[in-house]
Amino acid sequence: MIVATLVPLQATILGLVAIGATCVALCRNTLRQIVLSGVYGLTLVILFVVLQAPDVALSMLVVSTVAYPLIVLVAIARSRHGDVEDEGEGE
Amino acid sequence: MSLRLKTRTRRQIRGAVALPVLGALGVLLLWGFSGLPAFGNFHGFYGTLLTKIAVPQRHTTNVVTAVVFDYRGLDTLGEEFILFAAVVGVLLLLRDQGEDEEKAEPPRDAVTSDALRFWGLIGAGGAIAVGLWLVAFGYVTPGGGFQGGVAIASAIVVCYLAGSYRSWLRVSSEEVLDPVEATGAGGFAIVGLAALISGLPFLRNLLGPGEVGTLFSGGSIAFLNWTVALEVAAANVLLYTQFLEQYIAPMVRGRE
Amino acid sequence: MSYLLYAIAAWICCVGLYGAIVSRNLIHLALCLTVAQSSTYVLLLGIGYRKQAGAPIFKGVKLGTASVDPVVQALTLTDIVVSVTVIALILSLALDVQRRKGTVDPDAIADFSG
Numbered sequence: 001m002i003v004a005t006l007v008p009l010q011a012t013i014l015g016l017v018a019i020g021a022t023c024v025a026l027c028r029n030t031l032r033q034i035v036l037s038g039v040y041g042l043t044l045v046i047l048f049v050v051l052q053a054p055d056v057a058l059s060m061l062v063v064s065t066v067a068y069p070l071i072v073l074v075a076i077a078r079s080r081h082g083d084v085e086d087e088g089e090g091e
Numbered sequence: 092m093s094l095r096l097k098t099r100t101r102r103q104i105r106g107a108v109a110l111p112v113l114g115a116l117g118v119l120l121l122w123g124f125s126g127l128p129a130f131g132n133f134h135g136f137y138g139t140l141l142t143k144i145a146v147p148q149r150h151t152t153n154v155v156t157a158v159v160f161d162y163r164g165l166d167t168l169g170e171e172f173i174l175f176a177a178v179v180g181v182l183l184l185l186r187d188q189g190e191d192e193e194k195a196e197p198p199r200d201a202v203t204s205d206a207l208r209f210w211g212l213i214g215a216g217g218a219i220a221v222g223l224w225l226v227a228f229g230y231v232t233p234g235g236g237f238q239g240g241v242a243i244a245s246a247i248v249v250c251y252l253a254g255s256y257r258s259w260l261r262v263s264s265e266e267v268l269d270p271v272e273a274t275g276a277g278g279f280a281i282v283g284l285a286a287l288i289s290g291l292p293f294l295r296n297l298l299g300p301g302e303v304g305t306l307f308s309g310g311s312i313a314f315l316n317w318t319v320a321l322e323v324a325a326a327n328v329l330l331y332t333q334f335l336e337q338y339i340a341p342m343v344r345g346r347e
Numbered sequence: 348m349s350y351l352l353y354a355i356a357a358w359i360c361c362v363g364l365y366g367a368i369v370s371r372n373l374i375h376l377a378l379c380l381t382v383a384q385s386s387t388y389v390l391l392l393g394i395g396y397r398k399q400a401g402a403p404i405f406k407g408v409k410l411g412t413a414s415v416d417p418v419v420q421a422l423t424l425t426d427i428v429v430s431v432t433v434i435a436l437i438l439s440l441a442l443d444v445q446r447r448k449g450t451v452d453p454d455a456i457a458d459f460s461g
Contacts, residue, residue: 054404098455117358138418139418167425
């Protein structure tokens with residue numbers, strides 16, 4: 001009964017995942033990209049839950065909410081520091 | 092100016108070349124995937140067997156954790172060493188850079204909002220509790236050393252976000268974290284060697300299976316679980332330390 | 348639906364690689380690589396999925412109930428956690444390039460050294 005309703009749900013979330021991946025990969029601005037990447041991570045979490053993989057969903061959840069944003073934001077901050085001539089180009 | 096124009100055209104050429112190549116790769120992937128069993132019809136022998144025998148054999152109700160720490164424990168040892176090597180690489184690359192700033196006084200950037208400090212502390216405590224719970228019950232319910240370790244490390248970051256960089260430095264001293272991480276990585280191998288010493292194959296589960304569905308189940312899975320949690324938590328806190336230093340160092344220099 | 352998931356996994360892989368190829372920033376490139384990498388998670392979990400089956404966790408579930416494949420889940424969950432440190436390594440390489448060359452644009456780096 002529950003399983004029968006899963007298939008349209010899975011298809012919907014798969015669609016969201018595909019859109020999310022496209023947005024992350026084609027976004028030019030790195031700051032915007034890391035925000036999109038967080039959202040994409042959350043869609044992956046939901047996909048893993050509906051694919052009956054709670055362990056993997058937890059793994060993705062803890063990684064995509066804190067670990068990725070933190071290290072990437074620091075890398076962006078550091079790479080813009082002393083990189084004045086390229087600063088305008090990325091916006 | 093001419094340089095910029097050149098790189099732009101070069102990027103356009105590269106994109107134009109990439110499209111057909113990636114299209115071909117996509118077709119190749121689809122052709123390969125079409126040989127797979129249709130979605131939902133997979134009946135892998137190994138997985139099916141494990142779901143039948145894992146609970147009677149190991150008494151762990153989470154079969155995924157049983158696979159990670161027992162049936163495919165050797166793979167996990169390899170994954171742990173990848174993690175260890177990557178962290179060592181990060182430390183080597185970034186430590187070199189911060190050398191001249193090491194003497195500098197850490198900035199006084201304390202968060203002044205009492206509400207943020209209060210709720211931050213409560214949030215950090217809650218997140219650490221959730222992390223420990225994820226590790227402890229990893230072989231009973233969803234969770235385990237990998238997820239719990241990252242959760243604990245994330246909770247510790249709140250000390251920086253709601254406290255100050257100084258309080259962060261206090262909880263993330265490398266003199267403490269380096270041995271903890273090494274203990275986590277080495278502990279896994281030691282549990283494996285313990286089996287070898289008692290005359291069993293490497294990483295063979297040498298403790299009794301215990302009682303189904305409780306913390307006293309799974310034998311050595313519990314020990315491997317905690318060593319992985321130690322290593323993953325320490326590795327992540329070390330990473331955050333190195334990266335936050337990258338963020339703080341220019342601010343210190345700017346002030347001088 | 349039967350092959351939609353595989354098609355989407357192939358799409359994620361290709362779009363992630365395309366983003367990496369046309370990238371103008373090494374940090375952006377690393378994030379595109381994580382997208383390409385996530386296609387393997389989708390593919391593996393999709394392969395291991397079984398109709399009318401639950402998660403491979405038998406706490407409060409009768410033993411012998413059909414469940415999805417636990418092996419692919421074990422592969423995926425360790426990889427997700429380890430990938431963070433690998434991405435951190437790539438990012439610190441990017442920061443190292445920034446320190447040496449003053450930029451994180453892959454094309455500009457090619458110009459300086461060539």
